Amino acid sequence: MNLEAVRNFRFNAVSQDFTRRDTILYALGLGFGSDALDPDQLRFVLEDRLLAVPSLCCVLAHPGRWVAAPELAIDWIRLLHGEQTIEIHHPIPPEGSVKGNYEIAAVEDKGGDKGAILHLVKALSDARTGTRLATVRSVLFLRGDGGCGGFGDPGLSAAPLPDCPPSISLEIPTLPQSALIYRLSGDYNPIHADPEAARKAGFERPILHGLCTFGIATRAILSAFAGNAPERLQSLSVRFSRPVFPGETIRTEFFPSGDEIRFRSIAVERNVVVLDRGTARLTA
Numbered sequence: 001m002n003l004e005a006v007r008n009f010r011f012n013a014v015s016q017d018f019t020r021r022d023t024i025l026y027a028l029g030l031g032f033g034s035d036a037l038d039p040d041q042l043r044f045v046l047e048d049r050l051l052a053v054p055s056l057c058c059v060l061a062h063p064g065r066w067v068a069a070p071e072l073a074i075d076w077i078r079l080l081h082g083e084q085t086i087e088i089h090h091p092i093p094p095e096g097s098v099k100g101n102y103e104i105a106a107v108e109d110k111g112g113d114k115g116a117i118l119h120l121v122k123a124l125s126d127a128r129t130g131t132r133l134a135t136v137r138s139v140l141f142l143r144g145d146g147g148c149g150g151f152g153d154p155g156l157s158a159a160p161l162p163d164c165p166p167s168i169s170l171e172i173p174t175l176p177q178s179a180l181i182y183r184l185s186g187d188y189n190p191i192h193a194d195p196e197a198a199r200k201a202g203f204e205r206p207i208l209h210g211l212c213t214f215g216i217a218t219r220a221i222l223s224a225f226a227g228n229a230p231e232r233l234q235s236l237s238v239r240f241s242r243p244v245f246p247g248e249t250i251r252t253e254f255f256p257s258g259d260e261i262r263f264r265s266i267a268v269e270r271n272v273v274v275l276d277r278g279t280a281r282l283t284a
Contacts, residue, residue, distance in 0.1 A: 001116070001145040002073045003107065009072065011102035014061040015127055020047045022185070023094045026056050029182035030215040031172060040228040052092040054233045055218040057124050057134035058084065058211050060092075061100025062186035067140070075144030077191070077201055081210035082117060083139035083158070085237035089132045091230065097127035105137075106152025115146040119154055137237075158239055158277035161262050166253035170220045171268065174208060176247040182212040207243040213250065213274055214238055217265050220252040221280050225261060231283075238278040242267070250274065 027033070027044040030053065035041055043051050067076040101123045108117040122136040175181070179192040187209055190197035198206045218236060226232040244250065248267045252275075255262040261282070265275035 001075070001142065001148050002071060003149045003151070005071045005073070006104060006107060006118070007151050009066075009069070009104060011063060011066065014063055014100040014102070015097065016061045016100075017097045018060060018095060020050050020095045023050060023052050023056060025181070026059060026185045026215075027053055029178065029185055029212060030055075030219050031174060031178065032219065034173070040223065043228065050094040051230050052094045053215060053218060053222075054088050054092055054134075054230050055086060055211070055215040055236070056092050057086055057088070057136055058214065059185045059187070060098050060124060061122070063100065063102055063122075065189070074142060077197070078143040080141040080143060080243075081138065081240050082141040083137075083237065083239045084211065084214050085137040085235070087135045087235045088233055089134060090126075092133055093126075098133065099125050099127045101125075104152075106154040107148075107150040108154050109148060109150040110146050112147030115141060115143040116148060116150065117154065118142055119152065158237060158279065161264055161277060162255045162257065164255065166255055166263075168224060168256075169251055169253045170224050171249055171251045172216050172220060173249045174212075174216070174244065174246055178212065178246045179206055179208050180246075182209050182215075187211065203243065205245060208246050208248075210240045210243075213240070213244050213265065216250050217252055217263065217275055217278060220250075220265075221254075221261065221263070221282075224252075224254060225256075225280075226282055234281040234283055236278070236280045238265075238275045240274070241276040242272045242274045244274050 032041045032044045067074050105121050106119040118140040120138045124134045191201045252265045261280040263278040267274050
């Protein structure tokens with residue numbers, strides 16, 4: 001990549017009007033509605049009682065495929081999502097107008113054969129009132145761009161999980177078409193839909209969006225600890241350790257500790273950890 005171009009890259013603010021249909025479509029991409037008689041699921045997919053899943057903040061005011069800008073020279077087809085953090089400052093409304101302001105906070109150079117880590121921060125606000133809704137931090141693993149140097153302060157890495165059995169777990173299945181539904185919320189990277197693009201990126205078949213897996217973990221936390229009350233979620237962070245293939249079942253294992261909930265998620269069919277070093281905080 002062209003490090004100086006990345007350092008000097010400036011985003012235009014991204015504005016988006018979103019409707020209840022968008023909020024419902026996002027929830028359907030996470031598998032809500034799989035039990036059409038469950039009132040706790042229906043509150044996220046029926047317009048007359050609609051609540052937004054807090055992780056919706058990740059897809060609102062999406063910046064598009066900025067990593068493919070020619071001047072950056074990023075090998076974007078080999079990009080993977082490394083980590084994700086959301087801080088919820090105000091409950092995400094089920095419809096409205098939002099504005100996203102983005103900045104590249106840091107780049108870590110891991111070496112020519114190891115890639116680079118890019119830290120992207122989004123401040124999401126209500127476009128009409130200016131109220132800050134969420135701060136969204138994304139860590140992107142640029143597998144083809146190591147050896148180019150770095151800048152900025154990447155901050156601290158997430159701590160390992162406790163060395164003990166989980167106290168509770170929850171399984172949520174995904175659908176074979178989950179990625180095809182989820183991409184309609186704004187991330188059209190072809191590795192999630194096109195088998196040829198996925199093979200070029202080194203995968204045997206299309207993979208599920210990391211942020212879809214993140215949303216499924218959000219769903220599990222709301223169900224297991226928050227009574228499906230989205231306004232209780234304060235923050236959530238994870239490390240993406242392995243990709244998920246659409247159709248797999250995701251088991252999220254929890255390790256509550258004081259005011260934190262530590263967790264990881266496992267693709268049951270392959271028994272591999274797909275989300276690791278997770279931390280969630282809820283209001284009482």
